[in-house]
Structure formats: C-alpha cells, structure tokens
Amino acid sequence: MNSEQLYRAIGQIDDDLLTRYEARRQPRSKYWLKWSSAIAFAAAAVIISFMATNVWNQQNPIYTASGTVIQSETTPSGGIPSDSYATPVNGSKFYSPEVQQALKKNAGKDVKYFVAIDVFNDMKPIEVNSAEAVNELERLTALHYKVGYATAWTYQGNQQQVDYSYIAGYFTADQLKNFVADSHYGYGFRFATNGDGLPVDADQGIDIDFKK
Numbered sequence: 356m357n358s359e360q361l362y363r364a365i366g367q368i369d370d371d372l373l374t375r376y377e378a379r380r381q382p383r384s385k386y387w388l389k390w391s392s393a394i395a396f397a398a399a400a401v402i403i404s405f406m407a408t409n410v411w412n413q414q415n416p417i418y419t420a421s422g423t424v425i426q427s428e429t430t431p432s433g434g435i436p437s438d439s440y441a442t443p444v445n446g447s448k449f450y451s452p453e454v455q456q457a458l459k460k461n462a463g464k465d466v467k468y469f470v471a472i473d474v475f476n477d478m479k480p481i482e483v484n485s486a487e488a489v490n491e492l493e494r495l496t497a498l499h500y501k502v503g504y505a506t507a508w509t510y511q512g513n514q515q516q517v518d519y520s521y522i523a524g525y526f527t528a529d530q531l532k533n534f535v536a537d538s539h540y541g542y543g544f545r546f547a548t549n550g551d552g553l554p555v556d557a558d559q560g561i562d563i564d565f566k567k
Contacts, residue, residue, distance in 0.1 A: 416564035418501055420525035420557070426469040427546045427554035428457035442478045443541030448534050451545035458528055468531060469557035472502065472522045473543035481540075483521055489565045491540065492522065496563070498535055501525040503561030509550040521547060523561050 443449040450458070454470060474481050474491060481487050483504070495502045505523035508516045526534075526544075536542055547555040 416562060417560040418503060418525075418563050419560035420467045420469070420501065423464070423466045424469050424525065424557040425457050425461060425466050426557040427548075428453040428460065442475060443543055444478060445476070445541050446536055446538040448536050448542040448544065450531070451543070453546050454531070454544050457546075458531065462528070467525045467527055469505075469525055469546075469555075470523065470531075470544045471505070471547040471555075472524055473545070474522060475541040475543070476539060478541065488522065491537065492565050494537065495524075500530060500534075501561070501563075503563040503565070505547065505555060505559060505561050507547050507549050507555045516550065520562075523547065523555075525557075525561070 441449055454468070457468060474488065476487070481491075492502055502522065502524035504520045506518050506520055508518045511517040531544060534542065534544075549555060
C-alpha cells in the first residue's frame with residue numbers, strides 16, 4: 356500500500372467514525388431537545404399559574420372559612436338574638452349571650468364562629484372605616500385572626516333596604532376565648548343580623564382588603 360492509498364484508507368476510517376458518531380449523537384440530541392422543551396413548557400405553566408393566582412387574589416380579596424361555621428344562635432331564653440350587651444372597657448372583651456350559648460352548645464366540636472366585632476375606645480365605638488379601625492385589623496391579622504369587613508343591611512326611610520359594612524371575623528372557640536385584646540380597646544363579639552332579624556350569611560365571606 357503506497358502513501359496515497361494509506362491516506363485514502365485513513366480518510367475513509369475517519370469518515371466512517373464521524374458517521375457512526377453522528378448516528379449515535381442525533382437521537383440523543385432530539386431526546387434532549389424534547390426534554391428541554393418539556394421542562395421549559397412546565398416552568399412557563401407554573402409561572403403563568405402563579406401570576407394568575409396573584410391577579411385573582413388581588414381582584415377577589417374575599418376570605419370565606421371552610422368547614423362548619425356557626426353564624427347564629429338563639430338566646431338562652433329562646434328569644435330573638437339581640438345586638439345589645441355591656442360596653443367593654445379598654446383591654447377587655449365581652450361576648451353576647453348568643454355567642455356564649457353557641458360556645459357552650461358546640462364545645463369540643465370542630466367549628467368556626469362568624470361574628471361581628473364591635474371595637475370601643477374609652478367605651479365609645481370607633482368608626483368602622485377609620486384609619487384607627489384599619490390599624491387594629493392589621494394588628495389582628497398579624498396575630499393570625501381571620502378578620503375583615505362584612506356586609507349587612509337594615510331598613511331606612513320608607514322601608515328601604517340599605518347596606519352597611521361592619522367588622523367581622525371567623526374564629527375558633529379557642530381564638531374567641533383567648534382573644535388578644537389591645538390595652539387601648541374594648542371588644543364586643545356578637546352574631547350579626549339583617550334588618551329582618553335573620554342572621555347575616557357566613558358564606559358571603561369577609562373583605563380583607565383594608566386599604567382600598
């Protein structure tokens with residue numbers, strides 16, 4: 356074999372090796388291309404889902420408790436629930452007779468209570484939509500209480516129904532009994548009712564967007 360024949364033989368071997376290498380590498384490249392595309396698609400789906408969830412939460416700042424929720428209770432004497440109770444002094448809390456009855460009746464059960472929260476400063480009610488009320492709601496939220504604004508209606512003028520907002524929350528029995536009161540405020544807990552005397556529906560949820 357002369358030098359020219361040897362050179363051609365080596366060249367042929369190189370071509371064969373290159374062809375075999377490309378044949379082995381090609382399927383793997385396609386595999387990794389498909390795998391990379393799948394990963395990228397999955398990552399994009401997660402990002403889109405996260406962004407959509409954030410947008411939904413921003414547009415729908417309504418919290419509704421799951422499970423069994425107690426929203427009303429008859430008075431111990433069997434009468435119609437009343438919104439009246441002793442005004443609590445700063446640093447104290449007071450439960451309406453209906454709330455006390457519900458706590459006793461449902462002791463040991465896995466339930467939550469949907470209650471109105473009346474906040475007092477020096478035994479005077481604070482404005483529901485005031486900066487003072489918002490600050491207190493933020494404090495309670497930081498303590499992991501589910502609190503916000505609920506809506507009820509009452510009669511006004513010629514039996515016209517008018518909506519109004521009030522502070523409300525979903526509490527467990529333990530949270531109600533061990534409620535952390537601020538020393539500057541007194542708190543009254545009761546079951547809210549509409550103008551017709553029927554309880555406010557707990558399924559409406561509470562608006563937790565305090566700074567609108």
